[in-house]
Amino acid sequence: MSTIHTIEPRKVFHWFYEINRIPRCSGNEKGISDFLVNFAKERNLEVYQDELYNVIIKKPATPGYENAPAVIIQGHSDMVCIKGEGSTHNFDTDPIEMIVEGDILRANNTTLGGDDGIAVAYGLAILDSDDLKHPAIELLVTTQEETGMDGVMALTGEHLNGKILLNIDSDEEGVFLVSCAGGANQIVTFPVKKEKRSGNGLEIKVSGLKGGHSGMEIIKQRANAIKLLARILDKCRDNITLAKITGGSKHNAIPKEAEAVVLAEDLEDTVRKIESFTKELKEEYRVEDGGLTVDVREVGIEEVFIKQLSEDIIDFLMMTPDGVQYMSKDIEGLVKTSVNNAVVEEKEGQLVVTISLRSSSASSLRELLNRVALIAKRTNGAAKESSAYPAWEYDEKSEIRKTAVRVFEELFGKKPKLNAVHAGLECGVLKKILPDVDMISFGPNLYDIHTEKESLSISSVARIWTFLTRLLEEIK
Structure with a gap:
């Protein structure tokens, strides 16, 4: 019987398991934030933590990528905490109980936290790997996204040097977000x-x-x-x-x-x-x-x-x-x-x-x-x-979009769909803070987000991991 400890990619799901052991409803992110800081310190990685518990962890480029533009990998640590009828789960103290059913990873009658814990897990897996090729990495994990984007609103560009931003907070594989509304x-x-x-x-x-x-x-x-x-x-x-x-x-x-x-x-x-x-x-x-x-x-x-x-x-x-x-x-x-x-x-x-x-x-x-x-x-x-x-306006000259489309097509034999949402995303705020950063948003298949039926496609997580690591390898 498969469990979260046996499914692939093993390293990504290991870190997803670890962060889901930590209560992290919106407004209660100190625990997960401190966990990220300790993760960085244990690996001698440069780390910053602000008053709203946003965290930035930096990893140097691998050999041959020293002159490549630094890449910001971004997601948020908080989750919407919903439980179904009859659940006794306590989101303030209990870890998320996860169940593997074929290709589906779900929680036991609660939200799973895939939105956006999977982005944090991808980022930690990259920081914890020594066999990947990549430019300098800046993992940016924001807070309170689900309740008004307060975390990202408090950011400055002081500790961010990346020229490319990969936001991993989309929920449909093969759909790249390239713009969002301000309001x-x-x-x-x-x-x-x-x-x-x-x-x-x-x-x-x-x-x-x-x-x-x-x-x-x-x-x-x-x-x-x-x-x-x-x-x-x-x-x-x-x-x-x-x-x-x-x-x-x-x-x-x-x-x-x-x-x-x-x-x-x-x-x-x-x-x-x-x-x-x-x-x-x-x-x-x-x-x-x-x-x-x-x-x-x-x-x-x-x-x-x-x-x-x-x-x-x-x-x-x-x-x-x-x-x-x-x-x-x-x-x-x-x-x-x-x-x-x-x-x-x-x-x-x-x-x-x-x-x-x-x-x-x-x-x-x-x-x-x-x-x-x-x-x-x-x-x-x-x-x-x-x-x-603020809005994230469509950039017809975006190089990361062109590279991402090419890599996706080479890997999977089909072109991704380019989409935009008429709603606010953290990318809009980040574009205002970092106006010269080229960005794109993507992610694996997530279903029934913000409900007790929330689930995640295991095979989709694997494909997006392959895509993400190959994309980093292509940024030179």
Whole structure:
């Protein structure tokens, strides 16, 4: 019976086993960080550790590669810690229990930590080998990637001299990532001013939508509940005053639900307009969001927003851009720039609208941020940017991409797919820190990431090990 101690490549899985003995949920990386430092010191390798427990370990070039550009091998040490129903696993103290089933390595009803422990294991295997040919190696292991990339955000280029970066945090063999989006949130606030006005009102609720990740699924052009609600309110704005409006839940999720409470001057006419317009919306989104529902019920009203605020909010939500704005001209099928009207909520005397923007172009992102800020200004709101992260723009002159494609084709008889993601990656932050570094991202097949069913293809790990070591050998 195979175990993790008998599968190949033996050295890679040895180190994967060792790091999976150390609890390393996001925010609890001191143990794994200290382990990496001790690993380096035991081998007399140069090592740096910062306050967020990022670690850099340096290994000199092998003979004949002294003049080759240094290579940064990069991954993150933290993992998402999820366990299934009935599991008694304690992520603060227990090692990950791993099970081999044919070509699959999985955990016992918990996340495996292949994202991104396998990158750390590859790096340690290279540092621990004396039979490989390679340029100078700088293993960069970052922290808190899964909770906002705080580790890499705190890095400087002070201890990194590499000219090529190999990020091993992709989860599909044969797919090389060559670009990712940057982004930021535009937080728009409106001071809430209310007045006493009692009467018959309506609660309008938009629901039944698919939603999804605002980066990966924005291209599917699914309905945004907040924007649909704004269109409904605009349709009957001459007859209503807002009393309440909420929608969405997270900045990186397309809103599935939104609701408003309004005071209506003519209840029956307002309901009739909403029902008629709902039929139009259902027809409009019959393909992308066939489950769309708009529920309307009568409620009592005691106070409402002042009329100017009601008008400003409807105007703002109607005018803000949403969804796909531009497609990439470099990579077919890639969203270049998008906007997600993510959350509307009332808190601390303010109506707060969170709008999430992404782009693989810094100038395009700036355009949209400015556009939202201008709309806010024109509707008596105030805009403030937050949670910004940089893009990794496609480099048509990348030499490491050309070399990686050639090596992959020579080894496996087929060309890899070049891809980009409309989401943030550590590569984007690293490109800002190290603007002259040529980079690419790849990895072995990982399945059901961030769930208790997470698993790793053993044969894929072996093939990527062959590819990685051959790629290093070709960098001269």
